[in-house]
Amino acid sequence: MKTTFNINRSFLRLALVPVLAFTLACDNLLQPEPTTEISDNRSIYDEKSATAALNGTYDNLKESGYYGLDLNFITYLFADNVKFVGIQTYYKIFIRPDGYGKTSLQSDNSALAGVWSAIYKTINSANHLIEKVPLVDDPNFTQEERNDILGQAYFIRALSYFDLSRFWGGVQLVLKPTTSPNDVVGIKRSSLEDTYAQVLADLAEAEARLTPKSSRIFVDLGAVQALAARIALYREEWEKAETYASRLIGNEKYALVKPYAVFYTTKASTESIFELEFTVSESNPSSNWWRPSELGGRYEASLNDVIVGLLKDPATGGNRGDLVLESERRKEIYNGFYWRGQRDDPEYLFRIAEQYLIRAEARARRNNLAGSLEDLNAVRERADVPPLDSQSYDTLDKALQALEKERRIEFAVENHRFFDLRRTNRLGAVLGEDEGYLFPIPLNQLDRDPYLEPNPSN
Numbered sequence: 001m002k003t004t005f006n007i008n009r010s011f012l013r014l015a016l017v018p019v020l021a022f023t024l025a026c027d028n029l030l031q032p033e034p035t036t037e038i039s040d041n042r043s044i045y046d047e048k049s050a051t052a053a054l055n056g057t058y059d060n061l062k063e064s065g066y067y068g069l070d071l072n073f074i075t076y077l078f079a080d081n082v083k084f085v086g087i088q089t090y091y092k093i094f095i096r097p098d099g100y101g102k103t104s105l106q107s108d109n110s111a112l113a114g115v116w117s118a119i120y121k122t123i124n125s126a127n128h129l130i131e132k133v134p135l136v137d138d139p140n141f142t143q144e145e146r147n148d149i150l151g152q153a154y155f156i157r158a159l160s161y162f163d164l165s166r167f168w169g170g171v172q173l174v175l176k177p178t179t180s181p182n183d184v185v186g187i188k189r190s191s192l193e194d195t196y197a198q199v200l201a202d203l204a205e206a207e208a209r210l211t212p213k214s215s216r217i218f219v220d221l222g223a224v225q226a227l228a229a230r231i232a233l234y235r236e237e238w239e240k241a242e243t244y245a246s247r248l249i250g251n252e253k254y255a256l257v258k259p260y261a262v263f264y265t266t267k268a269s270t271e272s273i274f275e276l277e278f279t280v281s282e283s284n285p286s287s288n289w290w291r292p293s294e295l296g297g298r299y300e301a302s303l304n305d306v307i308v309g310l311l312k313d314p315a316t317g318g319n320r321g322d323l324v325l326e327s328e329r330r331k332e333i334y335n336g337f338y339w340r341g342q343r344d345d346p347e348y349l350f351r352i353a354e355q356y357l358i359r360a361e362a363r364a365r366r367n368n369l370a371g372s373l374e375d376l377n378a379v380r381e382r383a384d385v386p387p388l389d390s391q392s393y394d395t396l397d398k399a400l401q402a403l404e405k406e407r408r409i410e411f412a413v414e415n416h417r418f419f420d421l422r423r424t425n426r427l428g429a430v431l432g433e434d435e436g437y438l439f440p441i442p443l444n445q446l447d448r449d450p451y452l453e454p455n456p457s458n
Contacts, residue, residue, distance in 0.1 A: 045138070079418040080430065081412050088298075108442075112439060113443070123160045126154070158199045171189055186449070216274060222273050226355065227350070232362075239362070241362040249355055256353060261323070271352055274349050276349065292330060303412070314384075388402060446458070
């Protein structure tokens with residue numbers, strides 16, 4: 001299967017108030033504007049202003065509509081590891097009865113609309129950089145500096161269009177800066193293949209400009225290779241997936257950390273290829289949604305019993321069971337990624353464990369079961385899980401079943417599960433969902449643009 005399926009919502013930063021008033025206020029503030037693009041009027045006239053604009057583009061990635069919250073939460077609640085336990089009405093629609101069965105997501109859902117708007121806002125910010133940085137007349141702005149900023153902008157645009165495609169399939173390709181919602185009315189959706197072609201073209205531009213960096217919170221060549229490997233996996237380009245994953249696995253900058261918890265209790269560990277940095281003054285929106293009420297959080301989501309059992313079982317989860325935290329008084333189960341009281345927990349977009357499992361799947365598909373098993377067991381060994389033996393991994397079907405289960409546990413609270421099931425045609429068998437399911441195009445976008453074609457789910 002070669003189909004794959006992000007944004008702007010202001011995150012509510014309020015002190016604790018009575019629940020009803022809090023919820024009403026949150027519903028009002030979280031209604032997204034019906035825009036495919038957001039104006040970015042920052043002037044880019046020298047190196048300093050270009051860097052400021054780039055930092056603003058990273059901020060867009062971290063917004064609550066994108067990787068700060070909703071992009072992840074929607075896919076969590078559409079899959080089978082996370083359960084909804086809160087009161088926020090725009091999330092309730094994502095609940096599956098008992099964790100299984102079809103959902104009835106409506107196109108007027110504000111969380112879904114927020115993802116669309118936030119991703120296109122990020123794209124527009126990248127478009128400003130791509131168009132304006134080459135035109136800056138500043139003798140102190142070196143070509144090396146320009147290439148680095150442009151490479152990061154191209155990567156962010158590639159990632160954004162890839163995320164849009166994961167949700168909605170082929171989308172409108174907006175490649176020039178916009179200042180008004182009317183600027184994109186009438187742009188028809190591209191096919192999924194054409195959307196991928198744009199993603200790959202942007203990645204090629206990024207790869208040509210970027211070099212390795214010591215940083216893990218800014219895009220470098222390693223992040224480009226990680227996204228390239230993931231896209232190749234989705235497109236079933238097994239040789240390319242193995243090649244890119246191997247480059248990262250062979251890079252001494254990256255290594256599996258042991259125990260598993262080290263990568264999320266230590267910022268920018270060797271496990272991390274690219275993560276989004278949050279600070280005490282600009283905290284991670286997801287932290288508030290995950291953390292129990294007695295720890296000052298909203299507690300809108302929790303891990304369900306099945307994934308808790310898999311994580312806590314020494315034979316399957318090993319030391320990954322440390323991910324499951326429980327509040328002292330109310331015994332509320334929550335996600336250990338968000339353990340920091342100051343809510344400055346990172347968001348992990350790419351890490352080396354994914355590359356091992358990408359290469360394991362690619363090798364299995366290329367009839368290298370021994371090499372595939374070696375990669376799978378590397379991930380299991382760092383989690384103190386007993387290795388699988390060759391007899392339990394001697395056919396492609398056995399290998400793919402083992403890999404599906406390992407990815408479910410390893411990425412229990414990362415946004416892979418739903419997309420893994422879709423790309424492998426397993427949505428029906430596991431979730432009871434239509435194969436190839438695409439999210440509905442937000443209603444506010446369809447109302448604004450009569451040329452925007454809906455999805456079958458609309």
